[in-house]
Amino acid sequence: MSLVVEGLSAKRGEDLIFNDISFVLTAGEALVVTGANGSGKSTLLRVLAGLLAAESGTVRVSGSTAEIGHAREACHYLGHRNAMKRELTVAENLSFWKSFMGDSAGGTGTGIEEATEALGLGGISHLPFGYLSAGQQRRMAMAKLLVSFRPIWLLDEPTAALDANADRLFAGLVKRHLGSGGIAVAATHQPLSVEARELRMTGFTGVGEGVW
Template sequence: MMLEGVNLQAIRDERSLFSHVSFQIGSGQCLHVQGENGSGKTSLLRMIAGLIPPSAGIVSWNGRSIQQSGGDYRRELLYCGHLLGLKDELSAIENLMFAASLADDPVEVCAVRDALRRSGLADREDLPVRFLSQGQKRRVSLVRLLLQPRALWILDEPLTALDAKAVRWLTGVIDAHLDSGGVVVITSHQGMALMNTPQVIRIGV
């Protein structure tokens, strides 16, 4: 597997957030995107996810432009953005089963319960998520990583609101994905002690 960006540029309101951004990562590798607030980190991740087009440059997956790949590429990736994508009136289990169904990856209730237990939410899985803390909600959203198998993970500030124990859990999940040959693109203001040292790019400088 190979994810590549060549001479990428993002323009917002006639202002260039970044330009000439290039990278290349393969199986078992992680790309850590760094930059100040407003530098365009989220724009770059959304660009890589195919949610917005680059103002210039190209993103390719396995040697093929993601614009050309279309649905084939989207079936290879899982994007976790700032918005958690949870419905407050549904429980953690209901939210995750709904998300898996939308992604055409239906899962059994027992698998969802087990994934929530591993994330540290064994006693919260049946509560409406409106009763959960922000860190617990973040964990519910991230449990999708365990339930929806994808080769490429794109994670935008996944450590937001997580306590130290939850950070260790997520670090282990990412390490396991990389160890199995997966690919990860992440942006985070906090450091992560991953087993495989990430490739770092800094934008907006």
């Protein structure tokens, strides 16, 4: 399986944020997207996830052994916000996402308790999400990546609010995902602690472009 990006461009309002970005990631590969604030890192991930329309270019999944339609059907998107209801328990939040997302063709997600254990927070899934610390909330949001299967993870500043131990734990999850044939694209200012290619966004420099 490959994530194929060809000639991708995107605008914010009337401004061209980046232009003519192309890359191919195959099973087991990761890409770290770097650049200054406002250079288009988050915009790129949202376009890959199908949350924003591209100005030009294509995003597709190629060579999958399972039938996948639009590329977004193969993607998990973890943005700046945790996308969890504070009033619901952790288990209720994850149950919603497990049911809503379902599994992409080619794999099966984990159970809710197994996912929380994997993030080092077993035994507290009965608590309201709003009771958790910022770091715990971020880790619980990461459990969404596990409860429903998607071969491509799109991660926007995934380790924000995490301490060093949680950072290492998350790096281990990403490594296991890549080791099982998954693909990861992460926009981050911090090292992802996994072997990865790099795409540097130049942003507002006439026409923004990606630089390898």
